Amino acid sequence: MTTLGAAVAEAKSRFSAAGLPDAAIEARLLIGGLLNLSATEVFTGGDRPLTHAESSRIADSIERRLKREPVHRILGKREFHGVDLLISKETLEPRPDTEILVDSMLPYVRQIVAAKGAARLLDLGTGTGAIILALLKEIPEARGIGTDISEDALKTAAENAARLGLTERFATVGSDWFDQVTGRFDIIVSNPPYIRSDVIPALEPEVRDFDPPAALDGGSDGLAAYRAIAADAGDFLEKDGVIGVEIGFDQKETVTAIFRSAGFTLAQADRDYGDNDRVLVF
Numbered sequence: 616m617t618t619l620g621a622a623v624a625e626a627k628s629r630f631s632a633a634g635l636p637d638a639a640i641e642a643r644l645l646i647g648g649l650l651n652l653s654a655t656e657v658f659t660g661g662d663r664p665l666t667h668a669e670s671s672r673i674a675d676s677i678e679r680r681l682k683r684e685p686v687h688r689i690l691g692k693r694e695f696h697g698v699d700l701l702i703s704k705e706t707l708e709p710r711p712d713t714e715i716l717v718d719s720m721l722p723y724v725r726q727i728v729a730a731k732g733a734a735r736l737l738d739l740g741t742g743t744g745a746i747i748l749a750l751l752k753e754i755p756e757a758r759g760i761g762t763d764i765s766e767d768a769l770k771t772a773a774e775n776a777a778r779l780g781l782t783e784r785f786a787t788v789g790s791d792w793f794d795q796v797t798g799r800f801d802i803i804v805s806n807p808p809y810i811r812s813d814v815i816p817a818l819e820p821e822v823r824d825f826d827p828p829a830a831l832d833g834g835s836d837g838l839a840a841y842r843a844i845a846a847d848a849g850d851f852l853e854k855d856g857v858i859g860v861e862i863g864f865d866q867k868e869t870v871t872a873i874f875r876s877a878g879f880t881l882a883q884a885d886r887d888y889g890d891n892d893r894v895l896v897f
C-alpha cells in the first residue's frame with residue numbers, strides 16, 4: 616500500500632472477501648477518516664502517496680474492521696445531527712435513528728424558550744452526549760445536564776461539549792438515572808438500554824462486541840430502564856415539562872403503558888428511517 620488508491624482497493628477487496636456489506640463505502644470511509652480527507656478527496660486522490668506511518672495505521676485499522684469493530688469506533692468519532700462527536704469505550708456509538716429523537720424534541724424546546732426565554736434540559740444516560748449536545752447546539756437559549764453511570768462516558772461527553780463550544784451551557788453528573796440529580800427540568804430526554812438480555816448474544820458482532828453492554832441491556836424484558844425513569848420523572852420535570860425517549864421497534868405499547876401508569880400522557884410517537892416505532896414523547 617504505497618498510495619491512497621492502492622490502500623482503498625486493498626481494504627475494499629479484504630472487506631468484501633470477508634463478506635462485510637458495503638465494502639467499497641466502508642473502505643473509503645475508514646481510510647478517508649484515518650487521513651482526514653473528504654469523500655471527494657478520497658475519490659480524486661488515488662495517486663496520493665502514503666507515508667510509512669499512514670500505511671501501517673491503515674493496515675492495522677483494516678485488521679480491526681475484519682474483527683468486526685465498526686468503522687466509526689476505529690476512527691473514535693462520528694457525526695451525529697450535524698455535530699462531531701468523539702466515541703469512547705463506554706459510550707454507545709450514536710446511531711442515525713437517534714437523530715429522530717433530537718428532531719422530535721426540538722419543537723418542544725423551542726416552545727419552552729418562546730414562553731420562558733430559556734429551557735433546562737436533562738439527558739439520562741448521555742453517553743457521548745449526542746442527544747443533548749445536538750439540542751444545545753441548535754438552541755442557544757437552552758442549557759442542561761447529561762448524566763451517566765460511566766465515568767468514561769462523562770469524560771467523553773464533557774470533551775465533546777468543549778469541542779462544540781458548549782461548556783458554558785452543559786454539565787455532567789455521575790448518576791444512576793435520577794439518583795444524583797437535583798432540580799427541575801423543562802425537557803428530559805433519554806436513549807436508555809432497551810434490548811432484552813436474552814437477545815444480546817444474537818446481536819450483530821459490531822454491536823454485541825463493541826458497544827458497551829450497559830448501554831444495550833434493558834434487563835429480562837428490555838423495559839427496566841423505562842420503569843426506573845418513569846417512576847421518578849415526575850419529581851424532576853417542571854409542570855408542563857416534556858419527556859422524550861428512544862424505544863425498541865416493538866416497545867411502543869409497553870413503554871406507553873409504563874409512562875401512563877406513572878401519570879404521563881403520550882403526546883407524540885415517531886418512526887425511524889426504517890419505519891419502525893422509535894421515539895415516544897410524553
Ligand code: GLN
Nearest residue numbers: 806807808809810830831
Ligand atoms: N439502537 C441500539 C441497537 O439496536 C440499541 C440502543 C439501546 O439499547 N438504547 O443496537
